[in-house]
Amino acid sequence: MVLARIGIFATLLLSFASSAMAKDFPVGFFGPLSGPAAAYGSESLAGAQLALEEINAGYLGSDKIKLIPADDTASPGVAAQAVQRMIDIDDVVAVVGGSTSAGTAAAIEVTKEAKVPQLSPLAVDSALTLANNPWFARIAQSSTTWAERTAEWLKKDKGAKSVYLLVRNDNFGIPLADAFEKKAKEIGLELKGKIAYEPTSREFRPTLATVASAKPDYIVLWGYYTEAGLMAKQMAEMQIKFPFYVGSAIGIDQYREIAGPSAEGTYGLLYYLAGSIETDAGKKFVQKWNERYHRTPTQYEGMGYDAMYVLADAMKRAAAKGGISKQTIRDEIFNTKAFQGATGPITILSNGDAQRPLPMAELVDGKVKLDTLLK
Amino acid sequence: MLRTAKESLSQQNDFASATSQNRNDWIVFAVIVSILWSVPLSLGGFYLYLGLAVAIYAISALGLQTMVGLAGQLSLGHAAFMGIGAYTSVLLQKTLGLPFLVTLAAAGLTAAAAGLLMAQLIRLSGVYFKIATFGFGIVVHQILSNWTALTGGSAGVRGIPVISIIGFQVETRTGLFVCEALTLTLIYGLLVRLSHGKIGRAFRAIGQNEAAARSVGIPVPRYRMIVITLGCAIAGIAGAYLPHLMRFLSPESFTWYESLTCLIMITVGGLGSLPGAIIGAAVLIVAPEYLRDFAQYKMLAFGVLLVASMILLPKGIAGAGAALSRRKRIHAR
Amino acid sequence: MNLSLQLLSGLAVGCIYSLVAVGFSMVYRAMGLVNFAQGDLMMVGAFVGYSIIISAPALPFWLVVPFAAALTASLGYVIAQSALWPAIQRGASQTYLVLLTLGIGIVLSNGARLIWGANPRVYPIPLTHETIRVGQYPVPAVYPLIGLTMVVLIVGLHLLFTRTWLGLALRAAADDAQTASIMGVNRRFASAASFALASGIGAAAGVLYAPITFVSADMGMLGIKAFAAAVLGSLGSIPGSVIGGLVIGIGETLGGQLVSSEYQDSLAFLLMIGILLVKPTGLMGKRG
Numbered sequence: 001m002v003l004a005r006i007g008i009f010a011t012l013l014l015s016f017a018s019s020a021m022a023k024d025f026p027v028g029f030f031g032p033l034s035g036p037a038a039a040y041g042s043e044s045l046a047g048a049q050l051a052l053e054e055i056n057a058g059y060l061g062s063d064k065i066k067l068i069p070a071d072d073t074a075s076p077g078v079a080a081q082a083v084q085r086m087i088d089i090d091d092v093v094a095v096v097g098g099s100t101s102a103g104t105a106a107a108i109e110v111t112k113e114a115k116v117p118q119l120s121p122l123a124v125d126s127a128l129t130l131a132n133n134p135w136f137a138r139i140a141q142s143s144t145t146w147a148e149r150t151a152e153w154l155k156k157d158k159g160a161k162s163v164y165l166l167v168r169n170d171n172f173g174i175p176l177a178d179a180f181e182k183k184a185k186e187i188g189l190e191l192k193g194k195i196a197y198e199p200t201s202r203e204f205r206p207t208l209a210t211v212a213s214a215k216p217d218y219i220v221l222w223g224y225y226t227e228a229g230l231m232a233k234q235m236a237e238m239q240i241k242f243p244f245y246v247g248s249a250i251g252i253d254q255y256r257e258i259a260g261p262s263a264e265g266t267y268g269l270l271y272y273l274a275g276s277i278e279t280d281a282g283k284k285f286v287q288k289w290n291e292r293y294h295r296t297p298t299q300y301e302g303m304g305y306d307a308m309y310v311l312a313d314a315m316k317r318a319a320a321k322g323g324i325s326k327q328t329i330r331d332e333i334f335n336t337k338a339f340q341g342a343t344g345p346i347t348i349l350s351n352g353d354a355q356r357p358l359p360m361a362e363l364v365d366g367k368v369k370l371d372t373l374l375k
Numbered sequence: 376m377l378r379t380a381k382e383s384l385s386q387q388n389d390f391a392s393a394t395s396q397n398r399n400d401w402i403v404f405a406v407i408v409s410i411l412w413s414v415p416l417s418l419g420g421f422y423l424y425l426g427l428a429v430a431i432y433a434i435s436a437l438g439l440q441t442m443v444g445l446a447g448q449l450s451l452g453h454a455a456f457m458g459i460g461a462y463t464s465v466l467l468q469k470t471l472g473l474p475f476l477v478t479l480a481a482a483g484l485t486a487a488a489a490g491l492l493m494a495q496l497i498r499l500s501g502v503y504f505k506i507a508t509f510g511f512g513i514v515v516h517q518i519l520s521n522w523t524a525l526t527g528g529s530a531g532v533r534g535i536p537v538i539s540i541i542g543f544q545v546e547t548r549t550g551l552f553v554c555e556a557l558t559l560t561l562i563y564g565l566l567v568r569l570s571h572g573k574i575g576r577a578f579r580a581i582g583q584n585e586a587a588a589r590s591v592g593i594p595v596p597r598y599r600m601i602v603i604t605l606g607c608a609i610a611g612i613a614g615a616y617l618p619h620l621m622r623f624l625s626p627e628s629f630t631w632y633e634s635l636t637c638l639i640m641i642t643v644g645g646l647g648s649l650p651g652a653i654i655g656a657a658v659l660i661v662a663p664e665y666l667r668d669f670a671q672y673k674m675l676a677f678g679v680l681l682v683a684s685m686i687l688l689p690k691g692i693a694g695a696g697a698a699l700s701r702r703k704r705i706h707a708r
Numbered sequence: 709m710n711l712s713l714q715l716l717s718g719l720a721v722g723c724i725y726s727l728v729a730v731g732f733s734m735v736y737r738a739m740g741l742v743n744f745a746q747g748d749l750m751m752v753g754a755f756v757g758y759s760i761i762i763s764a765p766a767l768p769f770w771l772v773v774p775f776a777a778a779l780t781a782s783l784g785y786v787i788a789q790s791a792l793w794p795a796i797q798r799g800a801s802q803t804y805l806v807l808l809t810l811g812i813g814i815v816l817s818n819g820a821r822l823i824w825g826a827n828p829r830v831y832p833i834p835l836t837h838e839t840i841r842v843g844q845y846p847v848p849a850v851y852p853l854i855g856l857t858m859v860v861l862i863v864g865l866h867l868l869f870t871r872t873w874l875g876l877a878l879r880a881a882a883d884d885a886q887t888a889s890i891m892g893v894n895r896r897f898a899s900a901a902s903f904a905l906a907s908g909i910g911a912a913a914g915v916l917y918a919p920i921t922f923v924s925a926d927m928g929m930l931g932i933k934a935f936a937a938a939v940l941g942s943l944g945s946i947p948g949s950v951i952g953g954l955v956i957g958i959g960e961t962l963g964g965q966l967v968s969s970e971y972q973d974s975l976a977f978l979l980m981i982g983i984l985l986v987k988p989t990g991l992m993g994k995r996g
Contacts, residue, residue, distance in 0.1 A: 034673070038826035071673075076531070077628050080621045081428065085664065088421030102627050105531055109622035127530055169520065171530040171625075198517070198971075200929065202921050205717045206961055226828055230921060237839050238713065239846045257830040258922050260837035449803045499984050502742050505806060506939055507984070509932065510977025517974050582801075635810065642807050675822065678814030685808045686791060 022062035025324060027311065028086035030079060030107065031099035031122075033071035039252070040099040040300055044121045045069055047297065047304025048096060050289070055312045060319065065312065068092065074099075076106035083107045087114045094119065094315075094329050096307050098138070099300075101125035101171045108136045117330035121307035122271065122300065126175050129352045137333050137352035139307050139341070140271060143172075146358070147180035147222075149374045150245065150269055153360055154218055155189045157372065158243075162190040164216035166207065166231065168223035169196040176222040176247075192216040197227070204231050205238060212240040225249035228266075229258025236262030243267065250361055251299045251368055266363050267371070272302035272343040273359040276370045285342030306341040310348075313339055397571050403650045404567050408560050411653070415552060423548050424620075425664065429657045430555040431616045434562055436640045436652035438609025441566060443638070444647035445575070446602040447582035449505045452493075452512020453610055453637045456486040458519055458629030460611025462526055465618045468536045475538040475545075479558075479615045486611020487604050489515070494603040497596060512634055519626035531625030535618045555616055559653075562609060566649055578602055582647070639681050713845050714961050720851045720920070722957020723858045727913035728934035729941065729949035730865070731906035737944045738882045738902030739796055741805040745787075745813035746910055747931010752816055753780040753911020754923040755824050761831055769835055773857065776915045777908035784907025787812060788900040796899065813928060821925035828922040836919045850919040857916055861909060862950060878902055933960075936980040942990025951991060955979070 029048060031041025048067065056064045068090050072079035079098075086092045087110065095111055098104025098120035105128060111118040112135045120128075120138040129142060154160040163184065167177040177194065184191050192214040195207050208231065211219055219242045221228055228249035235244070236259075243265070249255040250268025259266075274286045274296040285305060289297040297305070314332035318324045321332075336348040344357040360371045411433075415426025435457055442448045460482035467478040496507045520529045538545040538554065545551055569575050577598050580588040589595045618624040636659060644655025663673050728750055735743045757776040760767065767775075795808055830836060838849035869875040880888035881898035889895055914927070933956060941952025956976050963975045983991065 034821070034826065075627060075632075076623060076625045077617075077621060080623065081424070084424050085421055088424065102529075102531070102625055105533070105625065106621055106623045109533070113622065125530070127533075131533070169529065171528075174529060202930075203717065203721060203961060206714050209714065226922070226924075233837065236837070237846060237848050239839075254827055254830070254922075258828065260830075262837070443803055447801060447803050449806055496981065496985075499981075499988060501802060502736075502943060503939055503984055503988070505742065505802075506932075506935055507977070507981050510936070510974075510981060513977055514974045517971055521971065635814070638807060638810065642811075646804065646807075672818075672822070674814060675818035678811050678818055681811030682791060682808065682815060685804065685811060686794065 024064050024066045026066045026068055026090050026092045028092040028095040029067055029069045030072045030082050030097035032074040034073055037074040037100055040122055043298055043300035044099055044304030047301035048308040051305045051308035059312055060316055072103045074103055076102050079103035080106040080110050083110045087116055093326055094311055096311055098123040104128060108133055111135050116326050117333055119307055119311050119333060121303040125171055132351055135330060137348050139310055139346055139354045142353050143175040144179040146269060147176045148183040149358055151180055151183040151189055155187050160217040162192050162216045163218045163220050164192045164211045164214055165194040166221045167196040168199055170199055173222040204234050208235055208240060218243045218245055220245045222247060225252040225255040229255045232259035232262045232266060250363060263363050268361055270359050270361055271299040273361055273370060276359040276373055277344050279340055281340040281342050302343045306343045309341060310336055310339055310346060400567050407650050407653055412556055423552055425661055427552055427555060427620050429660050430559050431613050432660060433653040433656040434559050435610050435613035436637055436656045437562055437566055438606040439637050440641045440649055440652035442602055442606030444641055445582055446578040448599055448603055451509035452634055454629040454633035455512040455515035456607040456610035457614030459489050460486045460614030461617050461624055464615035465532055465535060465624055475540055482615035483608045483612045487608035490604045490607025494600045497599050512631060516626055516629055529626055531623055533623060535622050538619055551619055639677050643680055643684050716847055718958035718961035720854050722954035723854050724913050724917045725934045725937045725957050726950045726953025728910050728931050729938035729953045730946055731910045732935055732938040733944050733946055733949045734902050734906045739899045744806060744809040745816060747928035748813040748816035749780060749784060749907045750910040750914040750931055751927040752820055754914030754918045755820055756780055757915035758829050758923055761833060769833060773912050773915050777911045780911035781904040781908030785900050785904035788903035793896055817925050817928050828924040830922045831918050848920060854916045933976045936976045940980045940983050940990055942992045945992045948990055948992030
């Protein structure tokens, strides 16, 4: 009874104190909002904005977050300059962003120098967290995790004996392929071959002919959805049929449009699949998104939403512990343990990487169907 | 008889206008350089950061202007030479621990060597050479992204070493800016000087009309070779600073779009004008910062700017300024 | 089996390069300028085709091609009249003209991105995913259409230039402007008409290429390779452009496999530079 009273008193005092010092905290967001990679940036921004609405309706008490978005056109130079500006002029307390690996790699050098915490929703390159940069964390798994889970799933769940790797020749594809190759060797999955292609390629027939003559059990692609779509389409045109793994492309409408009927039966590992998360947070998010936009959220929208919430949650805990600053936000982001996000429970590890469920899916009747949720 | 008199008269006029042009160029030089040194340093903060970016691209644009604007040798792969300079400098610093002044020189030399290689293609006449420079840019970008053992490939280079000059560590933005501004001032000054001399006149003659230049005895191929090598060397020097600004180096900073941006800089500033190259670089880097809400229109605006400046202001911003001041002077008389 | 299949797809892509290259050559001959916006006009044509298909789904595909070509040709006519002619009249330098067309290209590709969006568009017609059999090989159903259009267009151009008054006037204006103007051919009209014709051919190439892949605002980059094709076959020559396109198309498909797929983009240009060093005026050029 006494304790409860003290509790009420403390809450009152706390709410009084916080309302007296209600603040708008500027937070930066960057990602490609224009150009060919615009989907990654603008969809994660849309997710972040929905989260922001909820957060500013009292999640942080009377404190609010003011989001400052910037377009990095997926170019490292533009990303660095945009983030520098947020820090120098807008005096942001944190930066949410990095939707492509190249843009993120340039930006983390800026946030590290300025000691501003950065949380990326989508960047997967494993090199980003290798340096143990204390100011960078992400809620996307590293490319190593993606690749290793995929290799294990192919071997154990699908009984694959051999694979052929196709790799987009940039710092999205290469780290994924390297990690996959290593894991495959470890678990005894035979690699029939590996071909890296230029990101501008449109014509994969010569490549696919080589792949077909090697007769692998599975073709594994680490690339973007446009290439995935064209490969599936051209395989069908050449009447080559192999089980095809396309990574996160499977969740993108344009992949299915480009590939056409040949998209049917392809596999992919997604950042997030609406409906695969059975928790309250997971269900509530899909329902809210449906009410607002009359469709289910995409994987990037889900990731943007959760990135914003992981940050807000860290800020909330920082405030409870004494105050919000760049340093305390950083500490609390790294303290994130089993946060109940829309895309599943999220834990941030000490190197800045995330632990989170990954949905492996298959395209069945033109719809993305959950195969297994890899923990 | 009459004809020679006329000719000597026009030569005298040429000489008089050349000396006044000479003086004007140095006045403009003084104005630009003093703005360059005073504005970013006094504003500080993010403006200093923008100043760093402007200085790098201004150096690069000066090289391109000399090639394209002065001597009429269009290069569609300019960013590639910045890339060659950037990678040369950083890799020498990282692997051999060489001091920055040495690696800066090496960046210029390597880019010059690559430029000399590209200049061999001038055997391909006119139009053919232009598209070959584009091809050259693509090839260089692919080598930077694929020669992983040397360049680190598309993952880029991290851990850019701090610039150290004669034992002095350049750790602050101000320090870096001083280095860049010194380099820019020096190169700008040298180019102004050069443009008034025999070489500069030869460049301009080639730029205006190659056949006519040949007919008055200018060894055109040699001068073309010289100007291409020079322009590329300057791009290499500019490139050497880029990783220190971004603290990260990736082949994606040296794509065809970057080459195109450099071309827009010199065109908007005024084709053929050295100060125009610097103004163009400043406009293209600073303006988007103030139009952040219209980010998706940026490239469209650049394109419109390019077309409009070609149609309406063939001599660019610098040209318009010069015309205005000329008109004022006539009125004053 | 692989080799023949690849030859076929190399031929199909080569035809697309050829058509865009023909546009380069025509504009070069008529106006003396290298049109770096040619690839972007092809891209606009492909998007116009997309809009036609969306708004008139019943229209057969072979009719979409001329409609898109006509619309894009009128855009080309406007561009030539308003932006290019003043510069040509002033006797602007090559450098200036190249920069001007580069600028037009940027406006077109970024304008298209604003109009049709940043995501790639796929033609929602069965042809996009259909295959037919050529001999024993399955090939995309659009391949024969590409080959046919190419032949029709080249024959049509040949007849236009040799048999019609318009064609003769265009040729006269391109080869000897002064004489032509004495004969009453308006050079301004001749330039704009050639540019419009080249834009239309580019648009046809874009519409035919779309079912093989997809349409996106950065598709114009393909035009730069087509330029290498035009140069390789010697700029200004229509048969040269056709051969150049086919050489680059097939060279890329086969070379990409023989050498290394990482360097596929470089191949077209290395091929071009190599051939030009041996034969400076291109494959079909006169010795000079």
